[in-house]
Amino acid sequence: MKPAADGSGASSAAGRPLQAARGAVQAVATGGRYLAQSLRLMVGLPDYDAYLTHRERTHPGEPVMSYAEFFRERQDARYGGNGRIGRCC
Structure with a gap:
């Protein structure tokens, strides 16, 4: 050995x-x-960690949204904002 x-x-x-x-x-x-x-x-459910990684990699030095801001923005994007749910029927 x-x-x-x-x-x-x-x-x-x-x-x-x-x-x-x-x-x-x-x-x-x-x-x-x-x-x-x-x-x-x-x-x-949105992926905040992926968002932070993307912002750091592609937009260094620019401000990032807090988790609450990010979550609200993603919900608005998904459901149409203003409390309305966009539907096809």
Whole structure:
């Protein structure tokens, strides 16, 4: 068995299962975040974190809406604003 490069005497192979487990946990967590985001979008809840990321990336230095402002703007966009619900029938 070859000693670890850090001089601890531990085998580098001993850390591989732990690294694999960490990678699996990270993959499950990432999948969970995507699933939650998809479910929120399916029921019509706006994604404020995605809005913040977009604003930071494409409009740096410009003001951003608070969560309450963002939520109201998204509801107005979806339902037509002014308390009216736009319907086809």
